[in-house]
Amino acid sequence: MCRGATGMGPGMSSTSYMKIEGLTETQTRPDLCETIPWFKHYQSGVYSSKEKGCIGLLIDDSCGGRCYVDEEIIITRLSGSYEKDLKGNLVLKQSQTLLSGTNAAVQKSFTNHQPIGVIIGDRNGDIGRSLPHRYNVMDLFIITHIWPEKMGAFTGYKMRLQKVDLTRKSWWAAKDSPDPSETRDFETRPEIITCNACTQGSCRTFKGIWTCLNRDCARFWEFIDGPVNAELEYDPVFLSHRFLWDQNSLPETLDLVPQAPVISDRNRDLWRHGENARQGIVCPHCRKCVPRVFLSGWKCTAKHFVSPQPRKNELDCPWSLLVDGPVVSVCDVIALPEIFPHSSPRSGKNAAMPRGGLESFYDQPRFAPKTSGPDIDRVTMAPYVRLRYSVGGDNIGTVDHIVSNTAINAKDRGPNYLFQRFQELDLGLRRERLTHAPVKGLMTGHFLVNSGLPYKFVVTTQSKSFSETHQDVLLAHSRLVWATRQTVAESNHEFQKPNELLLVCYVADMDMGYHDDGEDVLGPTVATLSLGASSTMFLRMKAKYFAGLRKSDKGSTSLTKYDPVLIGCHDYERRKALKDQYDQGLFTEDQYDAERRKILRPMTDAPPIIKMELHHGHMVVMNGQNLQKYYEHKVVPDGGLRFAVTARHIKEQGIKAEDIRMGQYILPPGQAYNGE
Ligand SMILES: O=C(O)CCC(=O)C(=O)O
Ligand SMILES: [Fe+2]
Known part of the structure; x- marks a missing residue:
């Protein structure tokens, strides 16, 4: 079934969501993930939190068929169960579900009208323009629809997202496109048609044709005399209609671009050696994600990129934020408050109090x-x-x-x-x-x-x-x-x-x-x-010596060549007996391998x-x-x-x-x- 967002009505404009205008950029995924608190996932395209669901989305590469990006709308696939075929096309290998994993998080954000920060990578072809940086923060969006589609033998999901702030032109809009009109149509909605078979309504998503979007219905994704899958286009109203978000009805929104901290005596320790010391900062001058590369602080200079090399268009911005402070004494970083009553107790995560005095602390390691x-x-x-x-x-x-x-x-x-x-x-x-x-x-x-x-x-x-x-x-x-x-x-x-x-x-x-x-x-x-x-x-x-074999990423296992059968390895006795027989010439290499295969199992890492x-x-x-x-x-x-x-x-x-x-x-x- 095609589910649309509900509960809209005239409300406050959403301008206040945008703390800072415009584009934030970065050239590497780790720099992005260290800096942007709502997108900390190094590999997946969805970043979610347990409470809120999906809070960050990255669209990059090919999103599969019929993905779409314009100034205010994004249509993309939900993640999971895709593989690339020999031509590099994404092919769904198993039906998706909204009940678990990141898709459940996406579903939760859809239900809660959770604003989602969206980042676009320069490999995305749907936007139809070249992008200035490898990763570019777009804006906050809200999911307006999630619907299933038949993709080969399986069922996968798509979603439509609408930009929250419709009052300002998006930075990625074409140069000659007009500014958003002050009077927008928030009334028009795509037509909802009830299916004769399942009696559920599905909206008119595709141009010139309607199909039931209830995946449990016998007539799901049925196009009688209609275009074949590859020829489907979105219905113009499905693309052009807009919801007006009532800001009061939205959950707490994201700070899309985190502000650079102002370091004071009160927060210095936090940023210098404490909890925030690994946090990247968005440069207040050029808006690049600046990771903490230097012990001395943050320097927004392209020159610190040993690899990958800075791009041609990368600015060599002079901004820096240094966090120097008083010398830390040894007593401040080890747990000896009873011996140094004036020192602050250590805040280390494994902090354990020594039982005896200072001497015993050093002299009797546990x-x-x-x-x-x-x-x-x-x-x-x-x-x-x-x-x-x-x-x-x-x-x-x-x-x-x-x-x-x-x-x-x-x-x-x-x-x-x-x-x-x-x-x-x-x-x-x-x-x-x-x-x-x-x-x-x-x-x-x-x-x-x-x-x-x-x-x-x-x-x-x-x-x-x-x-x-x-x-x-x-x-x-x-x-x-x-x-x-x-x-x-x-x-x-x-x-x-x-x-x-x-x-x-x-x-x-x-x-x-x-x-x-x-x-x-x-x-x-x-x-x-x-x-x-x-x-x-x-x-x-090392795992390959502990287990005698190793598992590749693709799941196949291979025997460790010249396995030394070290004392302490898993199943030592049996492995040693086999190796001795092989060393004495009682087995050929193939026989030895066959015998090893009978007893060896992939292991978790050695303790x-x-x-x-x-x-x-x-x-x-x-x-x-x-x-x-x-x-x-x-x-x-x-x-x-x-x-x-x-x-x-x-x-x-x-x-x-x-x-x-x-x-x-x-x-x-x-x-x-x-x-x-
Ligand atoms: O931090 C340490 O004590 C050891 C560092 C280490 O293993 C190395 O530098 O290779
Ligand atoms: Fe080492």
Whole structure:
């Protein structure tokens, strides 16, 4: 059945919905989603909230047959169950329902007259004009009709949306189109015709022909002697009629274009390191979505686009909003209010109060009870305590957790000093766009800066040589050189001096997801120093080794080639027995694969086998090439300001002599760290 919006009548004009006029634009989907609060979905075309239903809609690409965009009306399909055929046409693969998922949210917005923010992408061909930017905020619309159509063997839905504010000409209107007339016709409605078979009314949607739009009726989508599906055109009245929205009858509307904040002493923390620190801001000058790229704040400059490159028409706008503030003390980001009664309690999301005094807080790290986890060896490495996790037998590797204490942290040029200096120095910390990401333009979930030899595998960071790196940063590196040397001395590896440094900074809910640090060009040892807020580090086996096979996005599974059958993997005993038989030549490769297929099942991800609480001043040294090959780690900070300084060795073979010098430095006498 064709359902139209109801309950209209003469009412207030809707001009007040538009807080700011005009177009907001962005070139990447992540920038859009970080900035526009009513459209935070990175992949779907519908953004919904539980309470309101659909609040944001993106129309891009091809919307399928008979989609339509004019100055005030949009007709588009509802999402879900479509696939592209070989020619790139969208084909419905299963009938849609309005009862669940995003279509239920769309239905809810239709019923509630919820205004919806609409964004149009420059791949949309229905608008019939070129668009200035990749993504362009159109305006607020309300769904006026939702109806089913037969699409091949299945039933899918379409919807008609009408712009809320009819008093102003839309920015996407043709240049020569007239301004909206002051006297509009809000009376005319498309004709409603009752179906003889089901007795339900459906409106005249198509030109010169009527069909029943009740999907349960025997005569649904029946066109006797009429045009074939592809020839259907919309009825002129169906396109031209308008509802007048009574503003008082509409639910709370969206702030279509969020205003840039005015930073004051009261809200500074929120925007600097708190809840809003990852929020993008619409530039008040050029209206571009400006994501938080820099730790120092927001800068509306096209120049910060390493990838994708700025477009030709992109303005290099000078607007910026910097959020500097007083240096945060360590006591402000760790939970020790009873010891520092004047400090504000930590607001981190995992904040846990230490049971003992300050010493016990640092000296007795708590770690998750082991399941099938590695052995832990606890030794005193005065003045530190070192916990060594031996992972997966001899040939895999070790993780050393080097636990600091207040005395170490307070030492001259120690962690307390470094935490302060890293805030005072202009280190150039910024988020970078990932080179391989499911969504183009996706940025790291943390700020970073690289120095020494360039490290550019996950993200392309601009690297400074150590000679251009501030000495206080080199002091942190020198602690990691010491820690690396300690660890390597007990292994059968040769010590390779770290020649690279990655400084990462986390604020708000930033984190670093599961990854490994195991590029071919990297040495086997990776050492990290934590400064500031606490965090939790997890280590787990990679899924393909844990399960022995992996599932592709399309649902097929493939066996892991050269499966090492690591201690701790799923179904270890049976897999090991098969592998032994294969290694002894009792199976051909095909037989081995066939036997493996009988027992292996796709798994959910492996559970973490190490969970370490990293506090201010702690160091972690991961040692072993295979540790990075077979295992992965992630870090989830508690919230609040945290720096992680990581030192690795990049193999020098094939690197030019002048570049090798980028990874070398000499500290003034007595300043290289010696473990005290
Ligand atoms: O934040 C941390 O402690 C670790 C960072 C890390 O894993 C990395 O930089 O690769
Ligand atoms: Fe890492």
